Amino acid sequence: MPDFLLEIGCEEIPARMIDAAQNELASRVGELLARESLGLPAGVSAPLTTPRRLSVASTIADRQMDVTEQVTGPAVKIAFKDGQPTRAAHEFARKAGVDVSQLEKIATPKGEYLAAKITKKGRSAAEILAESLPKEVSSIHWPKNMYWHKPIERFARPVRWLVAMLDSEVIPLAFAGVRAGNRSNGHRTLSQGVVQVPKANAYVERLREAKVLGRGEREQQIRKALDAAARTIPGARWREDKSLLETVVNLTESPSAVLGSFDPEFLELAEEVLVTVMRDHQKYFAVEDPNGQLSPNFLAVLNTDGDPKGIIRHGHERVLRARFNDARFFWQTDQKHPLRERVQLLKHVTFQKNLGTYYEKTKRVQRLCSWLSELIRQRGRQIRPGVIHKAALLAKADLTTELVKEFTELQGIVGGLYVRVQQLDRDMADSTRRAIADAIYDHYKPESMEDSVPRTLEGAVLAIADKADSIAGMFALGLQPTGSKDPFALRRQANGIVKTIAEHKLPLSLSQLFADARQAYQNSGAEKKFSAKVDFAGAVRDFFHERLEFYLRDVLGYKHDVVNAVLAAGSDDVVDAMARAQAITKVRASADFESISVASKRIKNILRQASDTGKHAAGAIEPAALQEPAERELAALIPQVTKRVDELRVQHEYEAALAEISKLRPTVDLFFDKVMVMVDDDRIRANRLAVLQTLLVNFSTIADFSEIVTESKA
């Protein structure tokens, strides 16, 4: 079986797009091979993935197998008259491409029919690939693509060469005006350029000679080079940064690293600023000393084999010096107007065109923060409303600073850093100012589910209020996320709220939080733009139900059915929902609980079937109508258990409450054993339905047990 190779040679593909495109190419080619019976998707590999090339290789069949099929023709009694073939027989033979004498007679349930064997010749792999690969290549999805040749084919960057081979034969295909051949290209500066590929399986070796390495090897080589360079300073380490590493892996074909240094006087700038400049603008790794402090060094990953004369290091050092000078210039310029003065400037900064300026947002968030702090204080938590109030006032002021305009990813962080060095009120205690600074610093957190939540309670309240204000405003405008459209990242913000409430164990009701957030918009200019068609409370409830489901299931890892059961009994209180999920997870394996789940399903089914046939439960249980001992026993037990469960539920003692409910098992089992619910007598039936109804309602306050997946069926 021949080796197949396809290389798409490009001008530099953006680093962020390479991995996804390579995976898509490999899976597209794998599906094509499977579809055409030439190979298996599992056999497709990606020998070299670099900024200048995507590639796939596989051992495949050199042609499809010939396929013989039997086709059925007309019935024999029509095809032959007096032993002679009729026109129908001749016609069938002609279509099948055989002589009439080669037709067979086959027996079918409908009688005897004519049949012919047709052999479909398999096509050659080269022919199929030449025809189909260009389509697969042009179907690769790019986040952003371009024209370069004619306004027909698009790709991330211009395609400049193609290598397509079966062993040593070129597959005659073309894409975007480029004809495939057996010539590739090596590293831009370390090779002579053109590389001949004599046969498909020599590809990796020939490119290695031309200084092009595969993705995995580059990553290892970069790690080693960073380790070695950092080790030249005793005890120093480079700071691990996964996404930066992925970026530099995909910016190089033959990587190495250099260690550079900068003037230690720049260390007076905040570490966050220095690291951001190095990472986002220069793609350098930061270096720390044995104590974890930032050291005045950096590591640059090069796309060449070294820097023997130090020329490259010298260049990088000069560029970084200029960058740091810029940052220092911004920092110093910003100090001319302290944050407290900048709050007024927010009147000129638009938050969202219908929701007004950041100044208006600041005022709303301040109000919302006051309400939330009061609520949390009433529920017995230590909180500093003064700190939150001040932090909310200053939180957005850094949007007007030069440093944030230059490094937008530092929003919030810069505000926090400036509060640390600026005077706010003359007689403010240092500890208070620090608390304000921390709250501002953290208030965009968590930026993802992997990110940490704000460190302090004050920061948490500010972060929640800020996000709730954005979500409330957008929902009231009718701009909630739909499908893949979420331009304001409201899902991420809502996830952030859920995670922050959960980790700080805040006694907040989501419906109350959003009623308050909506209330903060009252009598504002924005309110006039609100859509009258929006069911605000309903939309927010459904949205957060989904977010909480995501959090419990995907972040905390609770089982799908547990999450459904818990949220069916309420999704308004995040902390409470977590406690219920935890309790159910603990008891679900017990036999008694399992049996209660089964009973719940059964009760639900009975009640649904009854109501489908127009038979309803009585409004209340009528003791006089209870006939069998089993139903009397159950009816008597319900109020007792309900009382105990309610007491435990108020204390959030869900495990104990579930244990109480589980105690009902023998009584419930007996009821179903001895009592027939759907009897003809209207009064007795309605009363029995009422018993079941009461049971279900009273025990569904912790979870809807019928959602729990059980082994036995109801």
Added chain:
Amino acid sequence: MLQQPYDVEVGAGTMAPETFLRVLGPQPYRVAYVQPSRRPADGRYGENPNRLYKHLQLQVVLKPPPENVQQLYLDSLGAMGIDLRQHDIKFEEDNWESPTLGAWGIGWQVMLDGLEITQFTYFQQCGGVDLDPISAELTYGLERIAAFLQDVDSIYDIVWARDPETDRITSYGDVRLAEELQFSVYNFEQADVEKAWKHFELCEAECKALLEGYALLSKAKDAGDGLARDKRRFPLLPAYDLCLKCSHLFNILDARGAISVTERVGVIARVRALAVGIAKAYVDQQQGNTTADESSKEQKVLTAKKETMSVSS
């Protein structure tokens, strides 16, 4: 072809007519020119060693781009005395966009030992017009490249001239520092906001009036030679100058802090409307120059054929 810099203030070499207008339409074109580019908000009173209110760009436009355009670019660095074997060169994603010109492209910032020395762009759209063919635009930052080659930390320390007799050095600071300082003071502190707005409105109104004039001409029915001539001599190039003036005045007002974020979007849209109008009119005018006559000829041939057919049947 080498061209001279354009003598109206522009924010980037792209805005000079040699790029903005020449990339439109089907005619192949290859040009290089140095263009002083003025960005009032980038002024730093001459205090920042790397940022300038006015910097020099070497602008190269290749329409359509040759297949080996990237290699040609790398060779151009060699011609400047940069031995790439001694350095680290990377092409990092950077897509260029100018909302005021309705123009955008796909490309890279070219990083030489961590220094961005060139913006390399495949133009996709200009003045709201989809381009066919595409043009490649190479914008070299001359001060940065000079500082790199001379190994100096500050742009102002670049040796600008050396007296061959005395060896006395004139630095870039000697010739430029006062200009950077004074224009920073003007753009950030003293530009008369009210008068700048007036200038803006005057230029905008005149540009619009010209565009309306061209639109009227396009609607005229007369297909005779007179109309074609009127179109050909219609002053669209001066209209584009007025648009450039608007763009520069907007930049001054922006640096002066006279445009709120909310207003900003609106003013950008006004300038873009002019740029888009000019681009469309320019394409139409160019077509008139080449194909209008041919298409009318074609029309005549067709009518002639029809007549022959009716005769023979």
